[in-house]
Amino acid sequence: MGGGRKRGRGRTQRRHFKQGRENVWKRSSQPPPGAAAGEGDEGRGDGRDGNGNSSWQAFATENPAFEDYYKAQKIIPEEEWSDFMNMLRKPLPATFRINASCQFFQDICSQLENDFRKSLETEFSDEHEEDAIRPLPWYPGNLAWHLNFSRMQLRRNQALESFHEFLKRENEVGNITRQEAVSMVPPLFLNVQPDHHILDMCAAPGSKTFQLLEMIHQSAKPGLLPNAMVVANDVDVQRCNLLIHQTKRMCTANLIVTNHEAQNFPGCNLAKFSSGTCMDESKLQRLEFDRVLCDVPCSGDGTVRKAPDMWRKWNAGLGNGLHRLQVEIAMRGIGLLKVGGRIVYSTCSMNPVENEAVVAEILRRCGDSVELLDVSAELPELVRRPGLTTWKVRDRGSWFGTHEDVPRYRKNVISPSMLPSGKGTMDSHMASGSVEVNKDAVDADMRDAANMVEGEHETKTTDDGNNGGNPNTEETSKLKSDEVPNMSDKKSDSTSIHTECSNFPLHRCMRIVPHDQNTGAFFIAVLQKISPTNESQVAEVIKNKHNFSDDKAEKLEKGPGSDKVPHGENTVYQQGVDDDNVSDGQQNGDMDNETSNDKNEEEAKVIANEAENGQAGTRDRRRKPQNQGRWKGVDPVIFFKDEATIRSIVSFYGIKDTFPLEGHLVTRNPDASHVKRIYYVAKSVQEVLELNVKVGERLKVTSLGLKIFERQSSKDGSPCTFRLSSEGLSLLLPYITKQILYASAIDFQHLLQYRTIKFPDFLDAKFGEEASAQLPGCCVVALREGHESIDSIATDPSAIAIVCWKGKTNLCVMVSPLDGKELLERISLRYGLKLPKADDVKPGMKIDGSDEQPDLSTETVDPQAVPESKSSDMEIADVKEVVE
Numbered sequence: 001m002g003g004g005r006k007r008g009r010g011r012t013q014r015r016h017f018k019q020g021r022e023n024v025w026k027r028s029s030q031p032p033p034g035a036a037a038g039e040g041d042e043g044r045g046d047g048r049d050g051n052g053n054s055s056w057q058a059f060a061t062e063n064p065a066f067e068d069y070y071k072a073q074k075i076i077p078e079e080e081w082s083d084f085m086n087m088l089r090k091p092l093p094a095t096f097r098i099n100a101s102c103q104f105f106q107d108i109c110s111q112l113e114n115d116f117r118k119s120l121e122t123e124f125s126d127e128h129e130e131d132a133i134r135p136l137p138w139y140p141g142n143l144a145w146h147l148n149f150s151r152m153q154l155r156r157n158q159a160l161e162s163f164h165e166f167l168k169r170e171n172e173v174g175n176i177t178r179q180e181a182v183s184m185v186p187p188l189f190l191n192v193q194p195d196h197h198i199l200d201m202c203a204a205p206g207s208k209t210f211q212l213l214e215m216i217h218q219s220a221k222p223g224l225l226p227n228a229m230v231v232a233n234d235v236d237v238q239r240c241n242l243l244i245h246q247t248k249r250m251c252t253a254n255l256i257v258t259n260h261e262a263q264n265f266p267g268c269n270l271a272k273f274s275s276g277t278c279m280d281e282s283k284l285q286r287l288e289f290d291r292v293l294c295d296v297p298c299s300g301d302g303t304v305r306k307a308p309d310m311w312r313k314w315n316a317g318l319g320n321g322l323h324r325l326q327v328e329i330a331m332r333g334i335g336l337l338k339v340g341g342r343i344v345y346s347t348c349s350m351n352p353v354e355n356e357a358v359v360a361e362i363l364r365r366c367g368d369s370v371e372l373l374d375v376s377a378e379l380p381e382l383v384r385r386p387g388l389t390t391w392k393v394r395d396r397g398s399w400f401g402t403h404e405d406v407p408r409y410r411k412n413v414i415s416p417s418m419l420p421s422g423k424g425t426m427d428s429h430m431a432s433g434s435v436e437v438n439k440d441a442v443d444a445d446m447r448d449a450a451n452m453v454e455g456e457h458e459t460k461t462t463d464d465g466n467n468g469g470n471p472n473t474e475e476t477s478k479l480k481s482d483e484v485p486n487m488s489d490k491k492s493d494s495t496s497i498h499t500e501c502s503n504f505p506l507h508r509c510m511r512i513v514p515h516d517q518n519t520g521a522f523f524i525a526v527l528q529k530i531s532p533t534n535e536s537q538v539a540e541v542i543k544n545k546h547n548f549s550d551d552k553a554e555k556l557e558k559g560p561g562s563d564k565v566p567h568g569e570n571t572v573y574q575q576g577v578d579d580d581n582v583s584d585g586q587q588n589g590d591m592d593n594e595t596s597n598d599k600n601e602e603e604a605k606v607i608a609n610e611a612e613n614g615q616a617g618t619r620d621r622r623r624k625p626q627n628q629g630r631w632k633g634v635d636p637v638i639f640f641k642d643e644a645t646i647r648s649i650v651s652f653y654g655i656k657d658t659f660p661l662e663g664h665l666v667t668r669n670p671d672a673s674h675v676k677r678i679y680y681v682a683k684s685v686q687e688v689l690e691l692n693v694k695v696g697e698r699l700k701v702t703s704l705g706l707k708i709f710e711r712q713s714s715k716d717g718s719p720c721t722f723r724l725s726s727e728g729l730s731l732l733l734p735y736i737t738k739q740i741l742y743a744s745a746i747d748f749q750h751l752l753q754y755r756t757i758k759f760p761d762f763l764d765a766k767f768g769e770e771a772s773a774q775l776p777g778c779c780v781v782a783l784r785e786g787h788e789s790i791d792s793i794a795t796d797p798s799a800i801a802i803v804c805w806k807g808k809t810n811l812c813v814m815v816s817p818l819d820g821k822e823l824l825e826r827i828s829l830r831y832g833l834k835l836p837k838a839d840d841v842k843p844g845m846k847i848d849g850s851d852e853q854p855d856l857s858t859e860t861v862d863p864q865a866v867p868e869s870k871s872s873d874m875e876i877a878d879v880k881e882v883v884e
Contacts, residue, residue, distance in 0.1 A: 060311050060312055061088075061089040061308065061311050062311065063311050063312070063314055065314070065315060065316065066301070066311070066314050067085070069316050069394060070350060072392060072394075072399065073351075073352055073388070073391050073392065074388075075350055075352070075385075075388065075511065075513070076385070076513055080515065083515045084513060084514065084515050086515075087305075087514040087515040087518070088304055088305060088514055089305075090305060091150035091151075091152060091305060091306075092150065092151075092180065092305040092306040092519075092520055093146060093147055093148055093149065093150060093181075093518060094147040094149055094150060094151050094154055094167075094178070095136070095144065095145065095146050095147065095178075095179065095180060095181040095184075096144070096145055096147075096167060096171070096176045096177060096178045096179065097139070097143055097144045097145075097176060097177045097179055097184060097211065098112075098143045098144075098145070098175070098176050099174060099175055099176060099177065099210075099214050099250075100141065100143055100214060100218045101213075101214050101217035101218045101250075102174060102175045103730070103798055103800070104175060104826050105175075107826060107829065107830060108170065108175055108176065109142075111166075111829070112133075112145065116133065116163050116166070117131075117132075117133050117134075120132040120133050120160075120163065121133070131148070132147070132148050132149070133145060133146070133147050133148070134146055136181060136184075137381040138379045138380075138381040138382035139184065139188075140188070144181065144184055146181060146518075154167070169818075169821070169822060170822075172249070172818060173249065173818065173819060173822045174210075174249025174250055174251070175822075177207055177210055177211070179207040179211075180303075180306065180519075180520050181517075181519045181520070182302070182348070182512050182519045182520045182521065182522035183207060183208065183348070183520075183522070184207075184208075184211060185346075185379075185382065185512065185522060185524060186208065186293060186295055186344045186346040186522075186524055187208050187211045187212050187215065187293060187344075188378075188379060189342075189344050189375055189378060189379075189524060189526045190212075190291045190293060190342055190344050191291075191342060192212060192215045192216060192219075192228070192291060193219070193228070193290070194216065194219040194220060194226055194227060194228055195226075195227040195228055195290075196216070196228045196229075196289075196290040196291050197228065197229050197231075197288070197289045197290050197291075197684065197688075198212055198216075198228065198229065198230045198231070198289060198290065198291045198292070198293070199230075199231045199233070199265075199289040199291070199292045199293070199333070199336060200212065200230060200231070200232045200233065200293045200295070201233055201262040201265065201292065201293065201294050201295070201296075201329060201332075201333055202233070202234060202235070202262050202294070202295050202296055202297060202329065203232035203233055203234050203243050203257075203293075203295075204234040204236065204239035204240060204242055204243040205239065205242045205243055205246055206232065206242065206243040206244075206245075206246030206247050207246070208293060208295060209230060209232040209243065209246070209247055209255075210246060210247055210249070210250055212230050212293070213230055213247065213250045213252050213254065213255060214250070216228035216229075216230065216254060217250070217252065217254075225253055225254065225682045225683075225731070226254055226682070227682075227683070227684055228254060228684065229254050229255070229256070229682065229684035229685055229688065230254060230255050230256070231255075231256045231257075231258060231289070231688070232247065232255060232256070232257050232258070233257075233258045233259070233260055233262060233265060234257075234259065235259070235260065235261050235262060236259075237259055237702075240257060240259045240702050240703075241702075243257055244257050244702065244703040248727070251706055251727045251728070251730065252706060253664075253679075253680050253681050253682045253685065253705055253706040253728075253731065254682045254684060254685060255685075255703075255704065255705075256685055256688060256689075256699070256701060256703075256704045257701070257702050257703040257704065258699050258700055258701055258702065259634070259700045259702045260699075260700055262294075262296075262329045262332065262333075263325065263328035263329045263331075263332050264332070265332055265336060266698040266699060267286065267287065267335070267336070267698075268285075268286060268287035268688075268691050268692055268695045268698055268699065269285075269286040269287075269695070270285040270286060270691060270694055270695060271285075271286070285691050285694075287336070287688060287691060287692075287699075288336060288337065288338045288341075289336055289337055289338060289341060290337075290338055290340075290341045290342075291341060291342050291343070291344075292333040292334075292336060292337050292341070292342075292343040292344070293343075293344055293346075294329060294330050294333040294343055294344065294345045294346070295344075295346045295347075296322075296325070296326045296329050296330065296345070296346075296347055296354075296358075297322060297325065297326070297329075298319075298322060298326070298347035298348055298349040298351075298354050299314070299318035299319045299322060299349045299351060299354060300348050300349060301314050301318075301348075301349050301350055301351065301521070302347070302348040302349055302350055302520050302521030302522055302523075303348050303520055303521075304520075304521075305514060305520055306520060316351075316394040316395075317395075318351075319349060319351035319353045319354045320353055320393065320394075320395065320413070320414070320418065322354060323353050323354060323357060323358065323415070323417070323418055324415070324417075326347070326354055326358045327358050327361050327362070327417060330343075330345050330358060330362050331362065331365060333345075334362065334366060334370060334527070334529060334533060335533065337529045338529065339529050339530070339531060339532060340528070340529065340530075341528070341529050342373075342526060342527070342528050343526075343527050343528075343529070344524060344525070344526050344527075345358065345359060345362070345524070345525045345527065346522065346523060346524045346525070347522070347523050348520065348521065348522055348523075349521075349523065350511065350513070350521050350523070352388050352391035353391070353393060353418050354523075355387070355509065355511070355523040355525075356387050356388050356389075356391060356420070356502070356506045356509060357391070357417060357418050357419070357420070358417075359372065359387070359504070359506060359509055359525045359527075360417070360420065360502050360504050360506060361417040362527065363504045364417075364504075366533050368530065368531070369529065369530055369531045369532065369533045369534070370527050370528070370529055370530065370533070371527065371528050371530050372504065372505055372506070372508045372509070372525060372526070372527055373508065373526045373527065373528050374505075374508045375508070375510075375526050376508075382512075382517075383512070383516040383517050384510040384511065384512050384516075384524075385510070385511045385512070385513060385516075386507040386508070386509070386510070386511075387506040387507055387508065387509025387510065387511060387523075387525070388420075388506065388511075389420065389501045389502050389506050389507060390420050390499050390500065390501045390502065391419075391420055391499070392419075392497055392499055393414055393418050393419055395410060395413065395414050396410070399497045400414060400419070400497065401419070401497040401498050401499030401500065402419060402421055402498065402499070402500060403415075403416045403419050403421065405497075405498075419500075420499065420500055420501060420502040421500040421502075508525070508526075509523065509524070509525040510523065510524045510525070511523050512524075631697070631700045634700055634701070634702060635668035635669065636668070636670060636697070637666055637668065637689055637692075637701050637704065638666060638667050638668065638669065638670050639663065639665070639666055639689075640665040640666055640667045640672070640675065640678055641665075641672075642672045642675075645672070645721075645722070646661060646665070648719070648720055648721070648722075649709060649720060649722055652719055652720035652738065652739065652775070652777070653720075653724070653732075653736050653737075653738055653739050654736060654737030654738030654739070655732070655735050655736060655737075656735040656737065658735065659732065659735035660683075663686055664680055664681055664682075664683070664686060665678050665679070665680060665681075665708075666678075666679050666680075666681055666689070666704070666705055667679065675711065676710065676711050677707050677709070677710050677711070677725075678707075678708060678709040678710070678722065679704065679705030679706060679707055679708065680705055680706045680707075680708040680728055680731065681704060681705040681706075685704060685705065689701075689704075706727055706728045706731065707725045707727045707728055708724070708725055708727070708728030708731065708732060709722040709723070709724065709725060709728075710722060710723055710724075710725050711723075712777075712778065712805075714776075714777070714805070714807075717776060718775070718776050718777025718778070719775060719776075719777065720777055720778070723777065723778035723803065723805070723814070724778050724780065724803045725803070726802070726803050726814065726815050726816070726819065729780065729801060729802075729803055730801075733780065733782070733799060733801055734796075736780060739774060739775065739777070739778065739779040739780060739806075740779065740780045740781075740782060740801075741767065741770055741771055741774065741779060741780065741781045741782070741804075742767075742781075742782050742783075742784040743762075743764070743767055743781050743782070743783060743784060744763070744764050744767065744784055744785065745783065745784075745785040745827060745831045745833060746763055746764075746833065747762050747763055747764050747767055748781065748783045748784075748785075748800075748802075748827065749824065749827060749828065749833055750762070750763070751781060751802070751804070751811065751813050752802070752813065752815075752820045752821075752823055752824040752827075753824060755812065755813050755820070756810055756811070756812040756813070757810060757811055758809055758810045759771055759772045759809065759810065759811065771806060771811050774806045775806070776806055776807065776808070777805070777806060778803060778804070778805060778806075778814070779803075779804050779805070779806045779811075780801050780802070780803060780804070781801065781802055781804050781811070781813075782799055782800065782801040783799070783800040783801065783827065785831055800823070800826075800827065802814075802815050802820075802823070803815060
């Protein structure tokens with residue numbers, strides 16, 4: 001019974017992450033009646049009439065239930081309410097962040113300051129009181145920038161076309177990340193250090209993970225890998241694929257991507273897997289983290305400026321239904337945190353039930369083991385409001401200030417932890433709990449919100465036959481009719497409700513509201529683990545679950561059958577979806593497995609069918625180590641130890657002994673003779689992988705490491721069967737002594753421009769001769785300009801180089817067209833070279849279809865980087881909006 005319920009919880013959680021949403025300010029295909037051409041580009045939504053034809057309809061930016069709720073919660077002073085609401089109805093300005101660890105960081109900063117900033121201010125000086133583009137004052141190092149343009153304006157305004165193309169291109173190659181400003185805040189409060197192990201519990205789609213990777217790489221010494229490591233986790237496989245694609249732009253060997261429910265993230269404690277043997281205490285190993293980012297799934301009402309359809313879908317039940325899951329995830333994060341470590345809890349919701357109530361429950365459970373930090377002195381230019389110390393809970397049209405006021409038949413829905421009194425713990429009510437997304441709480445308030453929009457009275461009765469209600473609780477069905485209170489008799493006026501203050505220092509929490517700095521809304525709390533937590537305290541959220549019957553669990557997952565709520569109305573959004581770093585066609589590719597997509601999809605269907613049929617024990621089998629150490633549908637992580645192949649690679653490229661290879665190479669294929677790709681992992685990742693093997697493969701690893709070598713077949717008979725990967729070249733370049741050429745800027749430019757050039761056609765005849773003399777196969781071409789000697793290139797981590805293929809008569813580049821175009825523009829700007837036009841190509845310089853060219857499909861279209869054909873509606877909507 002328990003196993004069946006856990007399967008349901010995971011499926012419910014994943015289903016809510018996949019729900020679609022119309023989360024954009026769109027331009028309709030046809031204007032409203034009487035509107036001039038081009039008028040009203042913002043604030044519209046595309047609709048369909050009864051015949052399925054496209055029709056115009058405005059996004060509603062009104063929701064009486066929303067206003068009533070947040071006025072009652074007093075998240076801002078009453079005199080600021082009109083400013084608050086007016087800002088919520090405006091589209092969100094575009095923001096982006098520069099990757100300070102990228103090779104062209106200084107060039108991009110210079111281009112922004114000297115080119116785009118000046119041109120945009122000149123072009124739009126009369127239209128904006130503030131700067132058209134400016135750095136965010138609170139983000140360190142002027143790395144984050146704010147635009148006084150919405151995403152729609154960026155796409156529509158011709159004067160912004162070149163800047164928009166710049167943003168898209170640099171985002172795709174990883175030099176910048178388009179991300180909502182407030183979404184950048186939580187990682188900054190982690191205070192990441194160069195040697196930290198970091199866990200991002202709910203990481204997809206990956207903007208914050210990318211930000212953490214930037215931090216650890218920026219802190220490392222030039223040319224060396226950092227000692228730090230990031231484990232990025234997400235519950236949904238498709239969202240993991242999206243996460244992998246986004247973080248691949250970083251080209252890092254310090255990342256592990258896992259696929260687990262955050263609240264059940266596995267512990268890797270070697271002492272528990274030592275087969276009873278006595279071990280020296282100093283040799284005990286366990287996976288713990290110095291920093292944990294707990295950016296939990298939430299109702300997402302802080303994203304209303306970016307996702308205007310939230311106005312229609314919002315209801316108070318969304319936050320009530322997610323509260324328990326949020327507590328579970330946060331408590332698991334604390335359990336995985338080292339003593340002295342920091343955990344940041346954050347949401348993109350303004351709801352105190354999802355914010356202060358969760359933090360208060362964490363403090364209540366952990367006692368003196370965890371401290372809520374006062375970080376008001378950090379990021380002083382970030383305007384933030386203190387957390388609330390008192391709030392109320394709204395349920396079925398009624399307000400409750402204390403748990404004693406909650407009717408008995410609703411006490412399993414409205415738990416003591418949702419309220420500020422601090423008198424109760426979750427122990428008393430967990431025995432009658434529910435799945436983490438409490439459908440009863442969501443549905444009741446959804447109907448209430450809908451009725452408020454229609455002008456009906458706020459209060460609701462509990463007559464299911466008349467109102468379509470569905471308490472979904474056994475307690476309600478057992479109550480006699482005279483025991484069920486008439487909720488319409490309770491006052492809905494929140495001012496008459498008695499409330500209590502929390503006795504925890506919740507004012508140390510932060511709530512960012514939109515009208516302070518023209519942003520979205522966010523909530524952040526920073527906690528520190530002072531001493532070890534009681535294991536029973538941390539685990540009691542999970543162990544005190546109530547075992548639902550199969551029919552009740554199915555009913556909760558599928559939604560109440562009597563409510564007639566359209567599919568998608570109960571959508572709950574994952575916090576990470578607010579990040580603007582996804583481009584078209586990149587929704588959910590990149591799972592780093594060498595098994596075919598068909599096989600993975602087939603196995604996924606089997607798992608889904610088993611779950612739907614309620615087969616007991618299926619989930620338990622999946623949680624145990626699989627045969628050959630494999631998780632179902634995920635290739636194992638294998639340390640690559642084929643000495644003959646490694647010797648061949650080292651000899652062919654002349655790799656120095658100072659570059660550590662032993663223990664750092666992994667593959668996803670246990671058959672060494674058929675390995676297609678070899679990945680490099682940092683020492684910190686290596687240690688975690690070794691621990692994971694010892695404890696029985698408890699981590700479900702979907703991606704890790706940096707692709708450094710790739711099998712390459714050609715007709716030229718290269719002595720080495722593995723070529724260098726462009727992703728790992730920067731890591732390996734200082735250690736290569738063979739198969740390397742040094743080109744002038746003009747010849748380097750021509751290679752990027754024409755991609756294939758015959759040896760006699762290089763302007764530098766000596767370079768052509770040197771290229772011809774190389775062994776057939778993969779080689780490296782480094783840019784000679786900017787270095788006093790050739791030796792300095794090998795020791796300069798910022799040296800520019802590309803992977804090429806040396807054939808019988810020509811040299812061919814092996815970088816993707818997108819990366820080649822970006823690199824071409826960078827060196828042209830840096831060295832003042834003129835980009836040649838296509839008409840300037842000399843006969844014979846460009847060779848198409850030459851037999852001497854290797855198969856480059858693996859570089860330009862990596863099978864691991866191809867998005868799957870099926871993706872969630874939410875991902876597709878987000879992708880089209882972000883970079884269209």
